[in-house]
Amino acid sequence: MSLVDDKAQVSEACTLCGTCLEVCPEGALSLEEVARAVDERAAFSRGVWVFAEQRDGLLPEVVAELLGQGGRLAADLGVELSAVLLGHEVAGLAGELFALGAETVYVADDPRLQYFNDDIYAEVLARLIAEHKPEVLLAGATALGRSLIPRVATAAATGLTADCTGLAIDKQRRLLLQTRPAFGGNIMATIICPLARPQMATVQPRVMKKGQRQEGAAGRLVTVELAPDQAAATQVLEVVRAVGEQVNLSAAEVVVVGGRGLGGPEGFDLVREMAEALGGVVGATRGAVDLGWIGHAHQVGQTGRTIGPKLYIGLGVSGAVQHLVGMQSSEVIVAVNTDACAPIFQVATYGIVGDLHEVAPAMLARLKELRG
Amino acid sequence: MKIIVCLKQVPDTAHVKLDPVTHTLKREGVAAIINPFDLFALEAALRLREQVGGAIHVLSMGPPQAAEAIKEAIGYGVDEGLLLSDRAFAGADTWATTAALAAGVRQMGGADLIICGKQAVDGDTAQVGPGLAMRLGLPQVAFVKGWREVAAGHLVVERQMDDGFDVVRLPLPGLITVVREVGEPRPPSLKGKMRAKKYQVPMAGAAVLGLSEAQVGLAGSFTQVVEVFAPQASGQRQMIEAPAQEAGRLVIDYLVRDQAIRVGS
Known part of the structure; x- marks a missing residue:
C-alpha cells in the first residue's frame, strides 16, 4: 500500500x-x-497469458496446447491472448507463437536467460505481470513449470492451482474455473481465485487441445529488457540430455507399461518388444521398479512420471491409486491382467482378463499381419 | 551446516478408499504418515550432515497430532523440531501455508539450507517449496536428485528435468526440493527412537510467529475449492470377453479402427 x-x-x-x-x-x-x-x-486486470517455456530453443508440445486452450478462454473473456517467451536467441520462436494463436508475444531475449534459473526467470515474469496485469496466466505442468510458476505466483502475491486437467470461464464473474485431481486422483476439485490476479494455473501436458494453426499469422512483438544489474543467483553448469536409462515418458505418444504381473525382469522383454512395435517407450509400475526389474527412470505414477499418451498399454498392471493418477489422462487405455477385479479395468478403454504371456504375443502377431 | 527439513503429515493415500456410492473419501481409520517425499528430504539432510557436519531441524505445520511426525523424524536422528499449530492455520492453501512456514523458519533462526520433498501426496501441488523460497528471498532448485559438491557457501546439485537433468550451482542460504533419487530413507535408529519417546515437540501458534489471523489458514488463502466430485469415467469402456489369444488380436483391430495405432503408411 x-x-x-x-x-x-x-x-x-x-x-x-x-x-x-x-x-x-x-x-x-x-x-x-x-x-x-x-x-x-x-x-483492472485483462488478458490471458501463456508462459511459452522453451529448452534449447524448442517449444514443448504443451505450449501449443496452452495457446489452444488459452485462446478459448480469451474468447470467452473477450480479451487478447499473449505469450511470454524467456531465453537467449529465442526471438525466432515468436513467429511460431503467433501461428499457434498468440496475438501479442513478450520476448525477453538475454544471455542471462539462456539457462533456466528460477530466481531470474521469476523476477522477469513477475515484473511483466505487475506492468501489464493479465487476469489469467497458464503454464505447463512440466518440470520447469512446476519449479518456476509457484515462485512467480508468490512473487506476484496471487493464487495458483497446480496440474489442472480442466479450465473454463465463469463469464459472469470473469473467474477461471480450475479443475485438478486431488488425493491421489481419488477426487477432482474445482478451484477459483476470486480476488487476486492473475489467476494462475499449471496445466498437465497432453490434456488440452491445440488450436488451429495459422501459418504466417502476425502479431504484436514486445521486447522486454532486463535491468543492467539483474543476475541469477543460481548457475546452470551443465545440461545433460536424456541418455540410456533416461526416458522421456511425459512426451511419448505410446507408453507400454509393465507391472508385477510380468512375473520377473525378463517379462520386460515382451514390454520392450511391444513398445518397439508401436514406436513407444517402456514404462513401469512402482511395484516392478521396487523389485529391481527395471530402472526408476521408467516409473509411471505419483512417485514417478505423470503421463498422458495417446495410447497406454498396461501389461500385468493392477492399477494402484498412485499409478492411476499418473496415467489416467491417457487417451486410450488398454489393460491386460489376470485379475478381473484389478482397479485398472475401471479406467481401461479396452480391458482383457487373461494371461499377458498369451495376450501380448497375439497382439504382436496381429500387428505384424496387418502391417504385412 | 544448519539444515531445516519441512515435512507434512498426510493421510496414507495408498489406503484411502473411495466410497463407491457417495464418491467421497473414506478417511476413517486411515493412518497418518510422514509424506513419503519428505522422507527423501530427511534422508538427503542426514547424508549432507554426515558429509559436512551440522544440525538438522524439522519444521511442520498441522494439527497437534502432527507432533507425531516430528517425533518420528527425531527417531531418524534429527536434532530439533518445531510444529506450527493453530486453529487459524486450518484450510490454508499453499500461499497461506508458506506464510506460516516462512515465519517458522525465522522463528528457528533461519538455516543454511532448507530441504522440502518435491510435493505432498495428498495435495500433489509441489508449490510449497518454491513458494517458501520466494517468501524468504532465497534462491531455489526444485526436483533435486543428487549433489556433486557440498561446500560452506554453495551446493552443486543435479536437477531432474523432463528430458534429462541440469547441474546447478546453488549459493547458500538456499532451498531445494528433492525427488526419490537422492536416496532411499534409512530406518530410524534405536538411539533416535529412544530420544523420540521423551522428546517434547515445541509448538508455535500464529501469535507467537507474529502472524495475524487474516494472513494464515483459510482467511489468508487466495484460492478456494468450490466443488469436489468423483473423477469422470471418460469415454467408452469395454471388456473384451474372449479367449486370451483372440482377445489380443481383437484389441489390435479395435485400436486400428480407433486410429490409436497406425498400420501401413
Missing part, C-alpha cells in the same frame, strides 16, 4: 493481510475497503 496524493492506494501486491488496518492511526481503513481495493485488481 502506498500514499498517492495523500490518498491510500492498494497496490497489486496487497495480500489482504490486514497489517495496514493495525497501523492506521485514524482507523480510517477497514478490511472491507481494502478488499474492495483488491477487487479492483480484478477490475
